[in-house]
Amino acid sequence: MTDMTRPAHDLTGLDAIRHDYLRMTRQRQLYTGVLILVFIVLMVAGFDTADSRNAGGFWEGLNQIFDFPADVISEAIEKAANLPGHIMGALPALIETINIAAVATLIGCGFGTLFAVLGTRGLALWPALIPVFRRITDILRAIPEVVIALVLIFVMGGGPVPAMVAIALHTAGAMGKLFSEVNENVDLRPVEGLASVGANWSLRIWLGVFPQVLPNYLSYGLMRLEVNIRASAILGFVGAGGIGYELRNAMTFGQGRFDEAAAIFIVLFVTIVVVDQISSAVRHKLTHGGQ
Amino acid sequence: MLRIEKLGRRFGRNTAVSAISMDIPKGQMVGIIGPSGSGKSTLLRLVSRLIDPTEGRILHADVDVAQLNGRDLRQWRADCAMMAAQFNLVGQLNATTNVLSGLLAGMPHWRTKARIFTPRERALALQSLDRVGMAHAARQRVAVLSQAGQKRVAIARALAQKPKVLLADDPVAQLDQTQAADVMAALRAINRQDGVTVICALADPQMAKASCDRIIGMRDGRVVFDGTPDQLGRAQLCDIFGRDAGVTFDDASALAMVNAA
Numbered sequence A: 001m002t003d004m005t006r007p008a009h010d011l012t013g014l015d016a017i018r019h020d021y022l023r024m025t026r027q028r029q030l031y032t033g034v035l036i037l038v039f040i041v042l043m044v045a046g047f048d049t050a051d052s053r054n055a056g057g058f059w060e061g062l063n064q065i066f067d068f069p070a071d072v073i074s075e076a077i078e079k080a081a082n083l084p085g086h087i088m089g090a091l092p093a094l095i096e097t098i099n100i101a102a103v104a105t106l107i108g109c110g111f112g113t114l115f116a117v118l119g120t121r122g123l124a125l126w127p128a129l130i131p132v133f134r135r136i137t138d139i140l141r142a143i144p145e146v147v148i149a150l151v152l153i154f155v156m157g158g159g160p161v162p163a164m165v166a167i168a169l170h171t172a173g174a175m176g177k178l179f180s181e182v183n184e185n186v187d188l189r190p191v192e193g194l195a196s197v198g199a200n201w202s203l204r205i206w207l208g209v210f211p212q213v214l215p216n217y218l219s220y221g222l223m224r225l226e227v228n229i230r231a232s233a234i235l236g237f238v239g240a241g242g243i244g245y246e247l248r249n250a251m252t253f254g255q256g257r258f259d260e261a262a263a264i265f266i267v268l269f270v271t272i273v274v275v276d277q278i279s280s281a282v283r284h285k286l287t288h289g290g291q
Numbered sequence B: 001m002l003r004i005e006k007l008g009r010r011f012g013r014n015t016a017v018s019a020i021s022m023d024i025p026k027g028q029m030v031g032i033i034g035p036s037g038s039g040k041s042t043l044l045r046l047v048s049r050l051i052d053p054t055e056g057r058i059l060h061a062d063v064d065v066a067q068l069n070g071r072d073l074r075q076w077r078a079d080c081a082m083m084a085a086q087f088n089l090v091g092q093l094n095a096t097t098n099v100l101s102g103l104l105a106g107m108p109h110w111r112t113k114a115r116i117f118t119p120r121e122r123a124l125a126l127q128s129l130d131r132v133g134m135a136h137a138a139r140q141r142v143a144v145l146s147q148a149g150q151k152r153v154a155i156a157r158a159l160a161q162k163p164k165v166l167l168a169d170d171p172v173a174q175l176d177q178t179q180a181a182d183v184m185a186a187l188r189a190i191n192r193q194d195g196v197t198v199i200c201a202l203a204d205p206q207m208a209k210a211s212c213d214r215i216i217g218m219r220d221g222r223v224v225f226d227g228t229p230d231q232l233g234r235a236q237l238c239d240i241f242g243r244d245a246g247v248t249f250d251d252a253s254a255l256a257m258v259n260a261a
Helices: A013-052 A058-062 A067-078 A080-118 A127-142 A145-156 A160-184 A188-195 A201-240 A243-251 A258-287 B040-047 B070-079 B095-106 B109-113 B119-131 B147-160 B177-194 B205-211 B234-241 B249-260
Strands: B002-011 B014-024 B029-033 B055-060 B080-083 B165-169 B197-202 B214-219 B222-227
Touching: A013 A058, A067 A080, A067 A258, A080 A127, A080 A160, A080 A201, A080 A243, A080 A258, A127 A160, A145 A160, A145 A201, A160 A201, A188 A201, A201 A243, A201 A258, A201 B095, A201 B109, A243 A258, B002 B040, B014 B040, B014 B055, B014 B222, B029 B040, B029 B177, B029 B205, B040 B080, B040 B165, B040 B197, B070 B080, B070 B095, B080 B147, B095 B109, B095 B119, B095 B147, B119 B147, B147 B177, B165 B177, B177 B197, B177 B205, B197 B205, B205 B214, B214 B234, B222 B234
Parallel strands: B029 B197, B029 B214, B080 B165, B165 B197
Antiparallel strands: B002 B014, B002 B055, B214 B222
């Protein structure tokens, strides 16, 4: 095919290369153009379909988007004197939420580490079972926390334990994937060096792999803690306790408790910012200031 | 005594080494020379059982090392120290901990994992580091040490193992001449003072001649020369490094050797 598009034999070597190069460049530009066009058509068509299936309609609803926040804020300003009291009142629930997230992160990261080591080529104890452990983490990652939590709340009743288990399972799946990607980049020479002094599998992992990957693990774990605090707050909405539960009660329309909702929003926001700041400082130290 | 009988190893359809037979008396210092790809490293890795042979036997004290597995295999690896060509210490741990890892075969796992070592073990590690002139780096992370420093720590770890056999795969790789001579002298001292059998693969025949009791020449996975340094002359070097077969850039120093001999 390419020979047919090449016009003549009298082209010198460099001319032929330039000709080919220009032809390939034009082709690439054409493909890029077509791809952008297809993307735009899909976006427009998709929006029309989605809008026609919407109960209210996108454009009609757009101007009402700030109605609820405006209500909350105006009511909160009206009763500004109550805010400090509400903030203090929200603290026990906040601590419960953070507790759920912290325990779930710890347990999830523990299992994630195990799955990651057993599911990484070159490190696995039973290489034949690598796909099994990888699929387990896939499954754990694929099921949303809310679904696990709802099932567990149905079985065990409401409370912090189902939420904790739900988040821990999801975390184990997510961390199993992330950690095994960290493991892929491990230098295997120290591991073989340990094998050469007679170390068994667990010692090789413990002394040869963990020192290499621990800063990365810790960094991902802290990031996950932030995610899990949000997840734990959301699970409160479905009856798992903590600050999400309080927020749902306060946010229900027509109770005149929007000042309480505002207080909870403030507390959550401050918590997320504080955790984010601490963890990014620690992560920065781990990745850059180590030595 | 270490006796190797008809040892061979294939990787798929490639034969890395085949029909290797030799007797190595206790306390001998053996240098294995040959062009890159001739099977020197494979032979050492077979003896340390980091890879499994496809045929043949490795007898040490009348035990066939090639058949060991599980705990016995780990014990053999502990008795047979291996210095790999490339850096195989844990860079994130300090020099002392790396040397102490040489002792792990003799202590409970939980103690190694928790890095709880007895004063005697620590003293032994420091002594080993001191013997290779690295006691000053005891608390430094290995990753920050120079190439030569890392080689020395690797020797210290091998020393702490109190091995019966010490295998060294190109111990002078990436070192300058002075550093290389120092490392070879350290290996020679271990061989002489502790009576440890030392087998080292070397790219430079001159270095092997200078420090070994016996030279084994390998080419294409086979032993083509086995004798004393005195017997290794120009004709033998041509045999090993295949002057006629087209010498590659890697073998330039060997070619210079051949011409000088």
